[in-house]
Amino acid sequence: MVVRDKKALLSNSELLSGLDEAMLDRLLSMTVTRRLDKNETLFVKGDPGDSLFGVQEGKIKIVTTSPNGKEVTLNIIEEGQFFGEIALLDGMDRTADAIAMEKTEVLVIQRRDFIPFLEKHPKLCIQVMQLLCHRVRLTSEMVEDAAFLPLDGRLAKRLLNLADLYGQEQPGGGVLIGLNLPQQELARMMGTSRESVNKQLQIWRNQGWIELARGKVTILNEQALQYVLEAAEFD
Amino acid sequence: MVVRDKKALLSNSELLSGLDEAMLDRLLSMTVTRRLDKNETLFVKGDPGDSLFGVQEGKIKIVTTSPNGKEVTLNIIEEGQFFGEIALLDGMDRTADAIAMEKTEVLVIQRRDFIPFLEKHPKLCIQVMQLLCHRVRLTSEMVEDAAFLPLDGRLAKRLLNLADLYGQEQPGGGVLIGLNLPQQELARMMGTSRESVNKQLQIWRNQGWIELARGKVTILNEQALQYVLEAAEFD
DNA sequence: GTTTTTCTGTGAGGTGCTTCACAAACCTGT
DNA sequence: ACAGGTTTGTGAAGCACCTCACAGAAAAAC
Numbered sequence: 001m002v003v004r005d006k007k008a009l010l011s012n013s014e015l016l017s018g019l020d021e022a023m024l025d026r027l028l029s030m031t032v033t034r035r036l037d038k039n040e041t042l043f044v045k046g047d048p049g050d051s052l053f054g055v056q057e058g059k060i061k062i063v064t065t066s067p068n069g070k071e072v073t074l075n076i077i078e079e080g081q082f083f084g085e086i087a088l089l090d091g092m093d094r095t096a097d098a099i100a101m102e103k104t105e106v107l108v109i110q111r112r113d114f115i116p117f118l119e120k121h122p123k124l125c126i127q128v129m130q131l132l133c134h135r136v137r138l139t140s141e142m143v144e145d146a147a148f149l150p151l152d153g154r155l156a157k158r159l160l161n162l163a164d165l166y167g168q169e170q171p172g173g174g175v176l177i178g179l180n181l182p183q184q185e186l187a188r189m190m191g192t193s194r195e196s197v198n199k200q201l202q203i204w205r206n207q208g209w210i211e212l213a214r215g216k217v218t219i220l221n222e223q224a225l226q227y228v229l230e231a232a233e234f235d
Numbered sequence: 236m237v238v239r240d241k242k243a244l245l246s247n248s249e250l251l252s253g254l255d256e257a258m259l260d261r262l263l264s265m266t267v268t269r270r271l272d273k274n275e276t277l278f279v280k281g282d283p284g285d286s287l288f289g290v291q292e293g294k295i296k297i298v299t300t301s302p303n304g305k306e307v308t309l310n311i312i313e314e315g316q317f318f319g320e321i322a323l324l325d326g327m328d329r330t331a332d333a334i335a336m337e338k339t340e341v342l343v344i345q346r347r348d349f350i351p352f353l354e355k356h357p358k359l360c361i362q363v364m365q366l367l368c369h370r371v372r373l374t375s376e377m378v379e380d381a382a383f384l385p386l387d388g389r390l391a392k393r394l395l396n397l398a399d400l401y402g403q404e405q406p407g408g409g410v411l412i413g414l415n416l417p418q419q420e421l422a423r424m425m426g427t428s429r430e431s432v433n434k435q436l437q438i439w440r441n442q443g444w445i446e447l448a449r450g451k452v453t454i455l456n457e458q459a460l461q462y463v464l465e466a467a468e469f470d
Numbered sequence: 471g472t473t474t475t476t477c478t479g480t481g482a483g484g485t486g487c488t489t490c491a492c493a494a495a496c497c498t499g500t
Numbered sequence: 501a502c503a504g505g506t507t508t509g510t511g512a513a514g515c516a517c518c519t520c521a522c523a524g525a526a527a528a529a530c
Contacts (some may be wrong), residue, residue: 064375066383068470074375088370095375116419118361123362126353132367133325140299140309140330146381147426148301182507190487191382197507214476214496214507235303396505417477428518433479449477449526 006031006107007057015082015125015131023121030113036100044097049087050111055079058104059179063188064096073188074139076101076179078165085131088114102180146191153232154190155200159210163219171216180215196197241266241342244291250317250366251359258335258356260327265348271335279332284344285320290314293339293412298333298423308423309374311336311414320463323349324453381426384409388467390435391460398454405453415450 010016010024019027033056037043042053044227053060055077062075067156074096077083087094088111118124147156159177167175183201189196202216204210209225211218219225244317245259247253254262269289271277277288277295288295290312297310297318309331312318322329323346344367353359380389402410418436422429436452439445444460446453 064379065384066470069467070383070470071381072329072382074378085320086368086371089364090372092368092372096373119357122354122357122360125357125364128364129324129360129367132364132371133327135371136321136367137327137375139371139378143309143377143381143426144301144307145301146378147299147307148305177342184507186457191378195489195509195510196487202509212508233302235300235305287518419477428481429478430519437479447478 004142005034005056009054009080013054013080013082014134015054015085015127018127019121019124021138023124023146027109027117031107031109034106034108036104036106038070038100038102038104040100040104042100042106043084043094045094047087047094049084049092049094051083051084052081052088052109052111052114053084053098053106054109056107057106059101060098060104060106061101061185062096062098071188073185074142074192076189076201082131083130084223086135087126089132107119149229149232151190151192151196152200152227154192155186155197158186158190159217159219160229162217163222167219174211174218174220175222176216176218181217184214241268241291244289244315244342248315248317249369250289250290250320250362253362254356254359257364258359262344262352265352266342266344269341269343271339271341273335273337273339275335275339277333277335277341278329280329282322282329284319284327284329286319287317287323287344287346287349288319288333289317289344291340291342292335295333295339295341296336296420297331297333301354306423307426308420309377311424317366320363320371322348324363324367384464384467386425386427386431387435388464389427390421390432391463391467393421393425394452394454395457395460395464397452398457409446409453410457411451411453416452417450428429 006028007024010028013021016024016027031054034042036058043049045064057079059079060077060083061073062077063071063073065071075083084094084098091111107202118128145157149157160179162181163175166178168178168223170176183197184194187197190197199211201210205212205226207221207224209221211220242259242261246254247261251259251262268288269277278284280299281436292314294314295312295318296308297312298306298430300306310318319329324347353363379428380392396416397412397416398410401413403413405411412431418432419429422432425432436445436447439460440447442456442459444454444456446455
């Protein structure tokens with residue numbers, strides 16, 4: 001059973017889709033599963049990066065921490081997505097921490113197994129490159145946003161993006177972001193303070209554009225947020 | 236002559252080093268050279284990305300522009316370096332503009348030539364991946380720095396980095412950054428205002444840590460800047 | 471050599487966001 | 501059911517950085 005799950009996960013992932021049965025089986029034979037509790041750390045900045053991970057169940061956040069304790073969340077990795085490929089591929093240390101946001105199972109592939117496999121399968125190479133390109137685009141966009149958009153624009157963009165990824169249409173109308181995301185965590189994703197996020201959310205709630213609950217945001221007026229974003233882009 | 240130069244360029248580049256003679260020749264036969272004047276635009280955000288470029292002579296800057304006209308410089312591409320690989324590989328549009336900083340010659344390889352070539356050469360695949368990993372690391376670091384470091388720390392870091400890349404030891408002591416970089420351009424590299432950069436540079440000049448000239452910075456006290464950076468990292 | 475453009479230097483004033491500080495609401499474990 | 505942690509809501513104070521506004525210097529253009 002577990003094996004079948006693994007295979008389904010592998011074959012549906014962005015990284016490994018389109019690979020044939022035999023290849024998947026060989027790759028599968030290289031993996032082990034690791035279980036993590038909520039808030040457990042998988043690796044930290046500076047660790048040697050000798051493995052690739054795929055999320056089987058749960059969520060992993062990729063965060064960088066400054067010496068004084070501030071954090072920025074660079075990415076949240078969902079079920080079926082892979083991560084940790086950068087350090088694996090270039091052989092350098094990890095540049096960020098990986099922490100389980102809830103009880104999580106990851107599947108682990110060692111470099112010594114993966115690299116030779118990669119060298120034998122050009123098609124897989126192409127997919128890896130696609131993934132890397134995607135990463136570059138995402139992080140570049142973060143640089144851009146940090147430089148151009150004020151807080152309200154960045155927050156609007158993040159909410160719309162989260163709604164897109166995890167949104168659930170509500171019977172009473174509106175789109176709930178189906179993720180337990182405290183405002184603190186939201187703030188970290190945007191490189192800003194929790195208080196600032198809260199104040200902006202309050203403004204929008206008073207406008208009737210969103211609804212708030214502990215760890216939850218429901219977007220009632222997507223158009224309005226879209227407009228905030230566009231206005232912010234024009235300064 | 237031109238052909239020999241091209242070959243030398245190709246074979247020494249980060250991207251293509253280690254490839255054998257025959258491969259280089261085949262790749263070479265796919266390239267054409269394009270000449271750009273100072274400030275000429277090679278491509279802009281939104282263009283279809285159907286080619287890969289290598290700088291033969293001169294410098295190209297990669298910048299993103301906001302609707303209102305603000306700019307952030309993401310990267311400066313030097314002689315012997317390649318760029319434009321992201322859009323080429325994933326088939327999406329360019330996400331930034333490429334502008335010649337001086338009279339520049341770039342060599343151009345079309346996607347329809349490069350991709351099939353890539354698929355036939357696993358070794359080249361690996362090198363491309365290395366390059367992509369490097370890009371991810373650089374941009375991630377920019378996100379981190381923007382979030383954690385105040386202006387003085389970011390500027391110190393940039394100057395030290397530039398000195399490392401383009402530094403020339405001066406007879407009278409100090410390290411000159413051998414690049415014509417107006418303070419405006421420096422500011423754009425850090426996502427900040429020209430005035431702020433200037434004021435910080437003045438402070439350091441008054442401390443005797445740097446010397447300034449039009450488009451030039453000479454670092455007299457590298458240690459001091461290093462210390463500023465470390466202090467900034469601790470908040 | 472004179473004009474024009476680019477780059478630098480500097481002050482004043484405004485503000486977006488941070489930090490600090492605390493209260494209330496909410497969930498969780500035993 | 502009560503205690504202790506976590507998340508939210510909010511105000512006040514401060515400051516890092518931005519924008520605006522020039523003036524002079526240096527290079528480029530003519």
